[in-house]
Amino acid sequence: xxxxxxxxxxxxxxxxxxxxxxxxxxxxxxxxxxxxxxxxxxxxxxxxxxxxxxxxxxxxxxxxxxxxxxxxxxxxxxxxxxxxxxxxxxxxxxxxxxxxxxxxxxxxxxxxxxxxxxxxxxxxxxxxxxxxxxxxxxxxxxxxxxxxxxxxxxxxxxxxxxxxxxxxxxxxxxxxxxxxxxxxxxxxxxxxxxxxxxxxxxxxxxxxxxxxxxxxxxxxxxxxxxxxxxxxxxxxxxxxxxxxxxxxxxxxxxxxxxxxxxxxxxxxxxxxxxxxxxxxxxxxxxxxxxxxxxxxxxxxxxxxxxxxxxxxxxxxxxxxxxxxxxxxxxxxxxxxxxxxxxxxxxxxxxxxxxxxxxxxxxxxxxxxxxxxxxxxxxxxxxxxxxxxxxxxxxxxxxxxxxxxxxxxxxxxxxxxxxxxxxxxxxxxxxxxxxxxxxxxxxxxxxxxxxxxxxxxxxxxxxxxxxxxxxxxxxxxxxxxxxxxxxxxxxxxxxxxxxxxxxxxxxxxxxxxxxxxxxxxxxxxxxxxxxxxxxxxxxxxxxxxxxxxxxxxxxxxxxxxxxxxxxxxxxxxxxxxxxxxxxxxxxxxxxxxxxxxxxxxxxxxxxxxxxxxxxxxxxxxxxxxxxxxxxxxxxxxxxxxxxxxxxxxxxxxxxxxxxxxxxxxxxxxxxxxxxxxxxxxxxxxxxxxxxxxxxxxxxxxxxxxxxxxxxxxxxxxxxxxxxxxxxxxxxxxxxxxxxxxxxxxx
Amino acid sequence: xxxxxxxxxxxxxxxxxxxxxxxxxxxxxxxxxxxxxxxxxxxxxxxxxxxxxxxxxxxxxxxxxxxxxxxxxxxxxxxxxxxxxxxxxxxxxxxxxxxxxxxxxxxxxxxxxxxxxxxxxxxxxxxxxxxxxxxxxxxxxxxxxxxxxxxxxxxxxxxxxxxxxxxxxxxxxx
Numbered sequence: 001x002x003x004x005x006x007x008x009x010x011x012x013x014x015x016x017x018x019x020x021x022x023x024x025x026x027x028x029x030x031x032x033x034x035x036x037x038x039x040x041x042x043x044x045x046x047x048x049x050x051x052x053x054x055x056x057x058x059x060x061x062x063x064x065x066x067x068x069x070x071x072x073x074x075x076x077x078x079x080x081x082x083x084x085x086x087x088x089x090x091x092x093x094x095x096x097x098x099x100x101x102x103x104x105x106x107x108x109x110x111x112x113x114x115x116x117x118x119x120x121x122x123x124x125x126x127x128x129x130x131x132x133x134x135x136x137x138x139x140x141x142x143x144x145x146x147x148x149x150x151x152x153x154x155x156x157x158x159x160x161x162x163x164x165x166x167x168x169x170x171x172x173x174x175x176x177x178x179x180x181x182x183x184x185x186x187x188x189x190x191x192x193x194x195x196x197x198x199x200x201x202x203x204x205x206x207x208x209x210x211x212x213x214x215x216x217x218x219x220x221x222x223x224x225x226x227x228x229x230x231x232x233x234x235x236x237x238x239x240x241x242x243x244x245x246x247x248x249x250x251x252x253x254x255x256x257x258x259x260x261x262x263x264x265x266x267x268x269x270x271x272x273x274x275x276x277x278x279x280x281x282x283x284x285x286x287x288x289x290x291x292x293x294x295x296x297x298x299x300x301x302x303x304x305x306x307x308x309x310x311x312x313x314x315x316x317x318x319x320x321x322x323x324x325x326x327x328x329x330x331x332x333x334x335x336x337x338x339x340x341x342x343x344x345x346x347x348x349x350x351x352x353x354x355x356x357x358x359x360x361x362x363x364x365x366x367x368x369x370x371x372x373x374x375x376x377x378x379x380x381x382x383x384x385x386x387x388x389x390x391x392x393x394x395x396x397x398x399x400x401x402x403x404x405x406x407x408x409x410x411x412x413x414x415x416x417x418x419x420x421x422x423x424x425x426x427x428x429x430x431x432x433x434x435x436x437x438x439x440x441x442x443x444x445x446x447x448x449x450x451x452x453x454x455x456x457x458x459x460x461x462x463x464x465x466x467x468x469x470x471x472x473x474x475x476x477x478x479x480x481x482x483x484x485x486x487x488x489x490x491x492x493x494x495x496x497x498x499x500x501x502x503x504x505x506x507x508x509x510x511x512x513x514x515x516x517x518x519x520x521x522x523x524x525x526x527x528x529x530x531x532x533x534x535x536x537x538x539x540x541x542x543x544x545x546x547x548x549x550x551x552x553x554x555x556x557x558x559x560x561x562x563x564x565x566x567x568x569x570x571x572x573x574x575x576x577x578x579x580x581x582x583x584x585x586x587x588x589x590x591x592x593x594x595x596x597x598x599x600x601x602x603x604x605x606x607x608x609x610x611x612x613x614x615x616x617x618x619x620x621x622x623x624x625x626x627x628x629x630x631x632x633x634x635x636x637x638x639x640x641x642x643x644x645x646x647x648x649x650x651x652x653x654x655x656x657x658x659x660x661x662x663x664x665x666x667x668x669x670x671x672x673x674x675x676x677x678x679x680x681x682x683x684x685x686x687x688x689x690x691x692x693x694x695x696x697x698x699x700x701x702x703x704x705x706x707x708x709x710x711x712x713x714x715x716x717x718x719x720x721x722x723x724x725x726x727x728x729x730x731x732x733x734x735x736x737x738x739x740x741x742x743x744x745x
Numbered sequence: 746x747x748x749x750x751x752x753x754x755x756x757x758x759x760x761x762x763x764x765x766x767x768x769x770x771x772x773x774x775x776x777x778x779x780x781x782x783x784x785x786x787x788x789x790x791x792x793x794x795x796x797x798x799x800x801x802x803x804x805x806x807x808x809x810x811x812x813x814x815x816x817x818x819x820x821x822x823x824x825x826x827x828x829x830x831x832x833x834x835x836x837x838x839x840x841x842x843x844x845x846x847x848x849x850x851x852x853x854x855x856x857x858x859x860x861x862x863x864x865x866x867x868x869x870x871x872x873x874x875x876x877x878x879x880x881x882x883x884x885x886x887x888x889x890x891x892x893x894x895x896x897x898x899x900x901x902x903x904x905x906x907x908x909x910x911x912x913x914x915x916x917x918x919x
Contacts, residue, residue: 035896046892046896046899047892047899047903050900050903131833131834134834135834138834203849206849206850206851206852206856206860207856207859208851208852208853208855208856209852221835221837221850221852222834222835222837223835223837223850224832224835224837224839224848224850225848230835262834265834266832266833266834269798269833269834270798270833271798273797273798273833274797274798274799274895276797277793277794277797277798277799278799278895278897278898281895281897281898281900281901282897284897284900284901285896285897285900288900
């Protein structure tokens with residue numbers, strides 16, 4: 001609680017509280033100075049005033065020490081504005097202390113000398129003399145009354161009892177005494193007479209007086225009565241021969257005038273003497289009050305210094321904090337309105353500046369967002385393009401590329417952004433040919449278009465490239481953009497279509513005359529073999545046999561052609577590939593060709609939509625082809641493998657057939673699937689062409705590879721059957737409605 | 746009611762200070778009357794001040810307390826104040842009872858102190874004011890009244906042993 005209050009006070013809040021404290025202390029000091037001099041009403045509370053002022057000043061000291069510690073801590077923490085506050089507070093405090101200390105020093109000096117100057121030897125002596133004079137004047141009177149009393153004592157010496165009392169009354173009446181009392185030796189009153197009827201019991205003399213008189217020495221003394229006036233007390237021994245001594249006490253009034261004057265002298269002397277005696281304590285008291293006043297002034301100055309310094313530095317500190325905030329990127333920092341002076345103007349300017357900065361930042365952010373959205377838009381469009389897009393900057397470095405470009409080229413081009421073409425060629429030698437062909441185009445301006453055959457890692461490809469030099473405008477700085485498509489399949493399809501057309505024509509043209517030729521040859525044989533003999537008959541026999549056989553072979557060939565060129569008539573049905581492969585290859589399990597067939601089937605079922613008959617033909621063709629390849633050369637093993645593959649966003653079933661034969665020669669790799677391309681002496685050249693046709697009919701994909709371990713491998717990928725529809729929706733392959741009337745080829 | 750006197754003897758070694766030699770009460774006519782003997786030993790500084798015209802005020806504090814378990818309850822308290830001053834002109838010591846206004850003059854200091862130190866049959870309390878069957882004690886203390894000194898002197902009086910003159914509380918069964 002106390003710490004909280006201190007904290008609030010130290011932070012410059014609670015100004016009224018401190019001002020009130022200072023005011024109270026000031027009032028206390030005034031009261032104390034009043035009490036020290038003469039003001040009677042505050043004398044009673046002097047002690048409390050002293051205590052209160054000590055507590056008040058103590059709390060001020062605590063407050064200031066706390067202030068100082070707080071400030072120093074902030075200074076060491078390098079809090080903004082602390083250094084300036086400390087310096088300002090130091091300057092203010094020094095400025096305040098110096099004059100106060102000066103005034104204090106002079107005041108102290110004046111105080112000491114001023115109080116000393118109240119007293120001087122002449123006044124001292126004069127008062128002593130006046131006192132002595134009064135005493136002398138009174139002494140005369142006292143001696144006179146002593147004589148009177150001695151006489152009275154003699155006159156009452158003889159009297160006893162009632163007589164003595166009457167005697168005393170007489171003496172009182174005729175003399176000047178105001179009271180006469182006769183005491184016995186033991187101090188008891190024998191007789192008394194008094195002028196004051198209200199006084200019943202006379203005042204006995206003090207013991208010391210009794211003793212003195214008993215020793216024979218008469219006593220005369222001046223005694224003050226009440227606050228003013230005196231009376232003279234005389235006590236004399238009444239000697240009675242033959243009896244014990246008595247004592248006569250007589251009180252004489254002092255005349256009013258003498259009494260008053262003596263009183264005045266006494267009072268003046270007393271107060272002067274008291275003043276002299278109290279000189280040192282008085283000086284000390286004044287010095288104390290002066291010191292308290294100094295302390296109050298100094299402490300107030302200290303506190304005011306702290307307060308003012310903090311008030312002055314506050315806007316600067318806020319400005320410093322604001323500047324730091326702005327430097328840290330907080331542009332929405334606004335400072336509280338300050339005074340209307342230069343600092344206030346500074347704060348206003350700062351606020352204006354941050355507002356402008358914030359606006360500028362907002363605009364920049366908005367435009368950057370626009371830019372980013374445009375960029376994203378462009379990227380999305382580029383990514384969705386099936387054509388590969390590349391941009392090359394003026395320095396010949398790859399600047400952008402889309403996903404399709406990487407896919408078509410089979411190289412992750414993203415890793416080559418910012419790399420020049422020579423370096424790309426060095427890292428990816430497969431791209432070198434392409435670079436060599438395209439590079440010359442960069443020297444010319446305007447559009448260009450070129451069909452580029454290119455040997456990729458997956459075989460021969462044909463790319464259709466279109467390029468254009470970019471204008472040297474703002475943000476582009478020239479360069480080239482290249483758009484390319486893989487048209488290998490398109491070219492292939494065209495070629496296939498052409499071949500199919502040729503095959504169909506040939507089949508048609510050739511098949512027509514074949515039957516008459518065969519019939520004619522059979523008729524010749526039938527008619528003329530009987531007529532011929534011996535050698536002639538054998539020639540005819542062999543000739544016609546050859547004709548018929550060759551025509552038959554030709555027919556078969558034409559049929560095969562026809563088959564190849566026949567438009568697909570598929571009967572698609574769900575089929576499990578693993579099961580199917582096992583079933584078909586059972587036929588080969590005791591194949592006598594010294595070939596071992598190894599099945600590596602996927603663990604999971606691979607369901608596809610396929611025409612079973614066509615697919616069987618495909619598999620037969622592949623296996624036969626491979627076995628022949630192995631058989632012709634020194635191979636021994638055939639691997640057949642099925643697995644699930646994930647290619648370009650869709651699952652598919654992969655069937656691969658690998659042998660350890662000689663593999664395909666390089667020059668055949670690109671055209672192995674074309675009709676009449678064969679490595680085998682006995683092959684028709686249609687085997688793989690038909691395989692490819694069947695694969696394409698099923699919406700699949702076929703590829704010929706030369707694996708690193710040798711031999712050849714044919715990979716076929718067929719789309720998975722979709723469970724919900726039961727029908728393959730792979731684009732590009734027309735889904736043929738199931739037709740039970742038609743026999744599958 | 747029995748009269749119970751408490752007599753305490755102190756070492757006579759002279760040191761400034763006030764001592765209550767004895768104090769007792771006596772029940773007379775339904776009123777408790779206090780008699781006490783007090784020894785005043787003023788310090789050098791106070792005597793010097795007295796000689797220089799500074800009056801000294803002495804306060805006798807009298808209390809009647811009811812005895813209880815934990816601490817006693819003060820049921821009745823009164824004080825008697827005496828002022829001792831020196832009259833320069835007549836060279837007399839004056840003792841004034843500030844409560845009654847009675848003033849006596851003494852030619853020497855000893856007589857004045859003796860007078861001040863003797864309390865005889867001071868009527869303390871009416872018996873009717875006390876609850877019967879309760880145990881009461883009387884308590885007496887005497888001290889120099891520092892607050893009656895002139896203000897400049899008080900500053901020293903607050904802090905100096907020379908001016909802190911007071912007896913201990915002396916108690917007795919009432």
